[in-house]
Amino acid sequence: MVDLDETxxxxxxxxxxxxxxxxxxxxxxxxxxxxxxxxxxEHINVMLDAEAAQIATAIAxxxxxxxxxxxxxAGITVSLADAELDMLAMALTAAWRRKAPRDLADSIAPx
Numbered sequence: 001m002v003d004l005d006e007t008x009x010x011x012x013x014x015x016x017x018x019x020x021x022x023x024x025x026x027x028x029x030x031x032x033x034x035x036x037x038x039x040x041x042e043h044i045n046v047m048l049d050a051e052a053a054q055i056a057t058a059i060a061x062x063x064x065x066x067x068x069x070x071x072x073x074a075g076i077t078v079s080l081a082d083a084e085l086d087m088l089a090m091a092l093t094a095a096w097r098r099k100a101p102r103d104l105a106d107s108i109a110p111x
Contacts, residue, residue, distance in 0.1 A: 002083045004041050010089055011036055011044075014096045016104060033099040036092060039077070046091045047075040049098065060087050 002010075011028040012019060018029050026038040037045045048056065050073040057064045063082035067075040075095065078088055097105045 002080045002085050002088055004038075004080065006085065007038070007044055007080060007088065010085075011092055014092070014100075015108065016100070017096070030096055030100045031104070035095040035099040042080055044078050044080065044088070045075060046078060046088075046095045047099065048091065048095055052091075052094050056087070056091055060084070063087065064091075 008019070008026075011017065014030060016030050019026055020029060021027065022034060022037055027034045028036045035047050039045055045067050046056075047067075053066055053073050053076050056076050057066055060083075063079050063084070064076045064087075065079075066073055067077045076091060078091065097108070100108075
């Protein structure tokens, strides 16, 4: 289980990350691009590419569900009550690296 404060702390721990509103919901951005949102107090949407989303849902089927944006697999929805901190950290890292400007993403060692 990961609580909302831990989730917010983790998301904001990445360089140049800000928390702003997106459709009246908290959203975490790097370089102006959203890499995660909090749709409610029990879930976080993490913006991953389709392959990473499929891997995450296969590894943690109880805690992760595919997040579809129209006909596009846009990431995962993580249930905080069922999430493991390490898995959430890896997903957020991948999402942050995907959205961060290349020079910033390259400055952080891959996990």
